[in-house]
Amino acid sequence: MSNELLRAPAEVKYADELDWLESVDDGPKPFSWRLSPKMVRLFILGSERADGLDREIPQKWFGDRSFVERAIVTLASDRGLLLIGDPGTGKSWLAELLAAAISRNSTLVVQGTAGTTEDHIKYSWNVSMVIAKGQSRQSMIPSPIMTAMENGVIGRFEELTRSTSDVQDALISILSEKYVSIPELDEDNIVFAKPGFSIIATANSRDRGVNDLSSALKRRFNFVRIPVVTNKKSEAEIVRFRTEELLRRHNIELEVPPTLLDVLLQSFADLRAASASATSDDERLESALSTAEQIGVLEDAILHSNFFGAAALTSQTLASSLVGSLARRSPEDLAILNKYWHGVIEPRSKDAGGEWNGFLEGGRQAIATLS
Known part of the structure; x- marks a missing residue:
């Protein structure tokens, strides 16, 4: 039933x-x-x-x-x-x-x-x-x-x-x-x-x-x-559990690479830290940056990859989904995300490479499209 x-x-x-x-x-x-x-x-x-x-x-x-x-x-x-x-x-x-x-x-x-x-x-x-x-x-x-x-x-x-x-x-x-x-x-x-x-x-x-x-x-x-889940291991378990449910419900056979899950978790951790240190609401994203919103970002990226992509989740799609989900106010949220992409993601992609390179490019494109 x-x-x-x-x-x-x-x-x-x-x-x-x-x-x-x-x-x-x-x-x-x-x-x-x-x-x-x-x-x-x-x-x-x-x-x-x-x-x-x-x-x-x-x-x-x-x-x-x-x-x-x-x-x-x-x-x-x-x-x-x-x-x-x-x-x-x-x-x-x-x-x-x-x-x-x-x-x-x-x-x-x-x-x-x-x-x-x-x-x-x-x-x-x-x-x-x-x-x-x-x-x-x-x-x-x-x-x-x-x-x-x-x-x-x-x-x-x-x-x-x-x-x-x-x-x-x-x-x-x-x-x-x-x-x-x-x-x-x-x-x-x-x-x-x-x-x-x-x-x-x-x-x-x-x-x-x-x-x-x-x-x-x-x-x-x-x-x-x-309380808000701040332990990265626990948060990863929640996101993985909900993602598996989503895949079963939609009968989607698509793998979520652990490296991409790490990128998502780290991005939210960075944005939460930036929000906590902000001195005014204009410097904070309107989003609560909750675990539920992480799941929403990942769900959006998975469905987009399944219907319009190559049936594989990429860091570019994940970045586009994150920007699209979190940029609720214009121009405030877009300015915050743009600052984050230039100040954090760009140096990280140079140092760590891997999935961060595609994440950098996907986010840049999404921000430019919405600006």
């Missing part, structure tokens, strides 16, 4: 793994959890030889083990979990994996925006049914959060700080009282949360000041801060 979907949710994509883990799991399970906490951690972080399993479980999220363990413990305590960090740190992916392992359903999601209303986290009404038969539980449309409450599973709230204070306040009673009242009904007018219900929310740490969380709502969540 997962092959028929553009992007299968984790519980569909890894259904076979989850079925197998459930069949061998003899650990204690909180509430209505499908897997024990140890198996949830193993599903997310992958198996090791010491686990003594008959089957290898690949790692799906790359980060500190303590973050995953704290997240699992929070959900086992029925408190809300807030994953906070910079864009591209894997918050949403971790939330999806947790919901898939615990509830086998990661799709009960509310997306926080300026247009998100209280109805999106509580309920709304089927207008035609209300006109025909009046207001009743049958004519009510439950939100994903209410559905999670009724089924005792995990609900997700993406980009919590992008929603207004009214919406955030509505979450306080849900997290505190664990029920939603329906004043329009005379009978059967309270929906109680079943054991196992909890909420995993995500928040972008760069959104401070958009809609700051109230102290009351903060108390209802345990915070887990997900």
